[in-house]
Amino acid sequence: MTGFLTRRTTVKYLAAGALSAALPGLFAGRADAAVTAMKQAIAEAAARDEALSAFYRARDFKPIFVGKSDSRRRGALLKALAKADDHGLPGSAYDAEGLKGMMKQARTPSDRGRVEVEAAKRLLDYADHMRSGVLNPRRVDRGLVMDVPRYDRTSTIDAFSKSNPQAFLKKLAPRKPEYVRLQKEKLRLEKLLARGGWGETVQAKALKPGQSGGAVVQLRNRLIRMGYMRKTATQTYDANLQSAVQKFQVQHGLAPDGVAGASTLAQVNAQVEDRLSQVLVAMERNRWNARPLEKKHVYVNIPDYHVDIIQNGKSTFRSRVVVGKNTEDRRTPEFSDVMEFMVINPSWYVPRSIVTKEYLPLMKRNRNAAGQLQIIGRNGKPVSRSAINFAQYNEKTFPYSMKQPPSKGNALGLVKFMFPNKYNIYLHDTPSKSLFGRETRAFSHGCVRVHKPFDFAYALLKAQESDPEGFFQSTLRTGRERRVDLREPLPVHLAYYTAWVDPKGRAHYRNDIYGRDRTIFRALQNAGVSLRAVQS
Template sequence: MALGIVAGRLKSGLWAGLAFSGFLTGASPVFAQTEGLSPFVRALAEAVVDDPILSAHYRANGYEAHWTDADDADRRQALLTALSHAGDHGLPVARYDVAELVAAYHAAQTEGDRGRLEARMTRALLTYAHDLQSGALVPADVDAGIKREVVVVDPALNLQAFLTAADPVAWLSDLPPQSPEYAQLVKAKITLERLSSTNGWGAPVEAKALEPGQSGALVVALRDRLAAMGYLGLTATQDYDAAITRAVQAFQLDHGLEADGVADELTMAEINVAPAERLESVIVALERQRWMDMPRGKRHIWVNIPDFTAKIIDDGKVTFQTRSVVGKDVPDQRTPEFSDEMEYMVVNPSWSVPRSITVKEYLPMMQRNPGAAGHLQLIDRNGRAVSRANIDFAAYNARNFPYAMRQAPSDGNALGLVKFMFPNQYNIYLHDTPSKSLFAKEVRAFSHGCIRLADPFDFAHALLSRQSLAAEEEFDTTLKTGRETSVPFENHIPVHLVYFTAFPTAKGQMNYRRDVYGRDGRIFDALVEAGVAPVGVQG
């Protein structure tokens, strides 16, 4: 039968004038006395039969409609409006295709159509809620180095909470992370989409490098590019003057480069990155923020791998920051991403060489020369140091080598003079290092996976300051003993090893870093495969 248009008009935007068929005025489904289930209930039950959560929910509530009755208009409008803005969050909008849902309303002719549409709406709600709360992807499915445990809300609880919410619009608005960083990333995404669909920041600068004192057309191109990006005010100069130098320095600070004001080859490459490429980084950062939508701790440690920094955050403010060295960009040495709690530090640590390093690096060296790596002790299964004199290293391989290796505490110890422990299955921790020269480099991916700190003593003092008024003196006294000593933290400190190539500062200024491990590229490709479709042009 044909159904008249009577109810459910939405008030604004994409939904202005949208109306729903007359069957929406009907009462809740009832069980027919002689014919079994009503067409609506039968269609709904069949549509959810393979979904245990929805099937249990609708059975429990007697197959009551949530979306398709006349008095469901506010709830329906709230969801459809939210779905229409899913793209603002960098979500795969095809998963909850709002245009298709609206078309299905227009096309509905029977109670069976209404039952199937009811199931589709509920699925769209739960999928959208999951993706906003926990991310559209499963981290470990994208990259094995992402060990993050994502909090996932029970869909049944989400459904019940939405249906009982006094204000469905407010409930939907509270789904994504409520942090200022997330809101700033959404704003940056919208801005970059606009830039990517127009002329962007203008033409790239056709120069490998420029420096103060130069002049001419290439400097004008650099000037215009910096002005378009917001780093330079109005100026007609053709010279690489003090104003352009300051603008280049500001750009370099925002992109993790040495802020010397010289547009060298690396700086120029970053200046010429198109808005569409920055947009990809922001979309990935939004997904990563959803993976980390959890309490991070009033005091916590934040190690951003591609930023090569370790920070102490107190009540949302950076109270200490130092440069870091992270794992090499090779398999098995890239620093993983996860969160844990720092429990203690070890002053004057010995270094227990990881098994992988022992058998992959040192065993081949000792097979060629038994005296190689003489600064390391061989340790048997009983924990005793043994002499190399009577060991035939050629008789062993990576699987059956029966010894461990250890370096005693010393200034030359690979861990330096202090390490910071958050015991984990990946054998990752923060530590000092005797290789100080590496901190002068812009890209600092040199370790076997652990995080080396440029200022480990100051880091220790800052952490201990919460539990002792004489933290610095006590640390220095322990250090001078030369003995390996564990110093517990009275309160464990959350530590987060993260990977953000796009992030806002406290003042809202976007910063960008290079994708040192290629992880963001893999995440973005997976998001596109899932249905994310950003606008992008070169320039």
């Protein structure tokens, strides 16, 4: 039977041919089933997240992380999450290694669908934290009243899916030079922490030039490690050590007298961990205020006790200020607004809280107390004190307001600078000049008192008056209250930074006068942010 097939062989070949013909459809069916299983898993995993559900629904539940062509996105995301700690973010919350393991272990289409959504969630958390901060400031401290923009989650992941993934993730960090400088200072401190810090603390209450001994050596060694002086074997508080102390004092907001008094030694003995926590908080604050500041603006850093007019990144005017006292109802809040006008020879309309809590108790004991203030009735006219029975009123029922007419002794001084806001906070002059000579200047009811208010006024009027000083002084001499509008309203930022790095790379630190940094750092720790030591 050569040349002929047996019946059994014929059947075998026919079956093989039928199967071969059917294979493309069979494989397609299996592939379709796998795609369907993955899409269903994505839909189910994203169902409770409205933003992700909307995103995946719009793309028919196709993946962006776990598909065969998604390796660049996977790699970019995992790399960014792994470096989250470099930004002072809670790296453990994104768990790059855990996500990587989940991706490797995902065997079935359903597993990959669930991992897809998990990766998307971590992307969105990371993006939100990087652009707007880990914390919501209003939930951390009542004094943190700034408005922080939060970006739409659906738009965020949609933009990521259509962008170069590495470029997109890189651009999430605040695009501000000061943020980059803080990040470098963070790494420097982490390396110092790994090497044991700045060494032995200074065991003395105070040291001054000319002294010698063990405590002077401790001070010398600590300042050498901090980078304020070169290595030396001297055991005496000599001119070089005095110069190093002065440099240290300048960068810590202390009077640069070259004497290591109690306040200076307290700062010298601060630990690396203390400074690192301040930097982490400052980076978080930069994320809350991620938008670059205007080319020209007024800037008050509350813990630094100074106001500046900043133009093109440089200070064109600077003055000491007094800020709110560290009590719950007097701390100066942090927010931004726009300065619209100044008032020369202002009246002081006493805030209701001060009227009822401070002056009413005084006037109950002596109706003539606070005699510099007028009592104002509901019709807006002055009322004689002799016509008022102060004893019958309390904080809630007292029906009068109080006002101090323009004068040199006016609580607002001779000029105030207004950026109308619901917190009733503004900048102003003051007759209490002695407070500006102190290192710690937190004494006001919340407003910001300016040491050089006239010079501040001249600097503001320079943009609209050919002779700003002459205009101001002639208006002042009238003794009458006058509002002067700024033709170019100026943004005002009341900020709170206890750590920053100047353009020359010098780190500056200030005291946490309201305890806000301490509160923020605790909240960051609760969110997963931690101090870390980095080997060089």
